[in-house]
Amino acid sequence: MKKTKLDIFLIAIMIIGLGAVGFLGYQAYQLKKNKINLESELSLTRENFASTTRGLQATIDSIKEELSKTKSERDDFELKYNEERNRLDYLSSQIQGIQGTVGMLEKLKQIDPELLEKYSKVYFLNENYVPEMFIKIDSKYTYNPKEDYLIYERIWPFLENLLTAAENVSTDIEIISAYRSFGKQSELKSSYTFIYGSGANKFSADQGYSEHQLGTTVDLTTSKIGASYLGFEKTPTYQWLLENAYKYGFILSYPENNQYYQFEPWHWRFVGRALADRLHQEGNNFYDLDQREIDKYLISFFD
Numbered sequence: 343m344k345k346t347k348l349d350i351f352l353i354a355i356m357i358i359g360l361g362a363v364g365f366l367g368y369q370a371y372q373l374k375k376n377k378i379n380l381e382s383e384l385s386l387t388r389e390n391f392a393s394t395t396r397g398l399q400a401t402i403d404s405i406k407e408e409l410s411k412t413k414s415e416r417d418d419f420e421l422k423y424n425e426e427r428n429r430l431d432y433l434s435s436q437i438q439g440i441q442g443t444v445g446m447l448e449k450l451k452q453i454d455p456e457l458l459e460k461y462s463k464v465y466f467l468n469e470n471y472v473p474e475m476f477i478k479i480d481s482k483y484t485y486n487p488k489e490d491y492l493i494y495e496r497i498w499p500f501l502e503n504l505l506t507a508a509e510n511v512s513t514d515i516e517i518i519s520a521y522r523s524f525g526k527q528s529e530l531k532s533s534y535t536f537i538y539g540s541g542a543n544k545f546s547a548d549q550g551y552s553e554h555q556l557g558t559t560v561d562l563t564t565s566k567i568g569a570s571y572l573g574f575e576k577t578p579t580y581q582w583l584l585e586n587a588y589k590y591g592f593i594l595s596y597p598e599n600n601q602y603y604q605f606e607p608w609h610w611r612f613v614g615r616a617l618a619d620r621l622h623q624e625g626n627n628f629y630d631l632d633q634r635e636i637d638k639y640l641i642s643f644f645d
């Protein structure tokens with residue numbers, strides 16, 4: 343009986359051992375099966391991945407190709423665009439040049455070339471010439487308050503500035519003659535007993551006359567000297583004018599020792615600030631300058 347119990351025990355152990363072996367074997371079998379499955383899945387995934395990669399590479403290649411095509415098209419376009427832009431820039435600069443020229447011509451059209459003309463014994467202003475617009479000079483600036491003194495309207499602001507500047511430094515200054523018409527000049531002449539030469543122009547004795555007919559010229563005096571003009575060149579007024587008149591565009595037409603006409607210290611002509619400034623800087627006379635050189639200043643006459 344004891345032996346039988348032992349047998350049963352051994353048998354039981356064997357059964358348990360067999361069971362365990364069987365279980366482990368089964369587990370091992372399952373693991374292997376899983377491994378095979380995993381391997382086959384992995385291989386499938388690898389294949390899929392490779393195929394996807396190939397697809398992506400093809401897409402990238404085609405995009406690269408597109409890009410390179412687009413880039414070359416863009417380069418072409420840029421080249422054409424630049425060419426076109428350069429052409430337009432050139433055209434625009436041409437147009438601006440033309441506009442500038444047109445603007446200058448328009449400006450020049452508004453300025454009478456006679457205003458900067460040199461008048462001589464043979465070249466006089468036409469007897470019918472009259473400035474386009476006059477202004478009456480304020481009588482506080484004139485020698486005879488009862489008389490009308492006229493000046494070309496566009497000159498007045500410059501003359502007024504000159505007179506105000508002189509006034510500010512207590513310079514005694516009076517206008518004794520301004521615009522003189524051809525008729526007025528003839529009258530003036532006939533009141534003298536001049537004997538005119540047989541020259542082409544009977545007014546050759548008064549070269550300064552044309553300048554008064556322009557309406558841009560004034561004769562200046564002081565309250566003390568008045569209409570005699572005598573000794574004007576010795577006054578502080580004359581000295582002040584020599585130093586300052588150019589700033590307002592006025593010059594002495596016939597300075598001391600000039601080659602054209604008698605010295606007229608009282609006779610001041612407006613030639614524009616740019617030209618007056620140049621003559622002052624160079625110590626040059628208006629009548630000594632070439633007419634072509636003078637004409638360059640017509641455009642800036644009223645500036």
Ligand SMILES: [Zn+2]
Nearest residue numbers: 550560561609
């Ligand atoms: Zn004069």
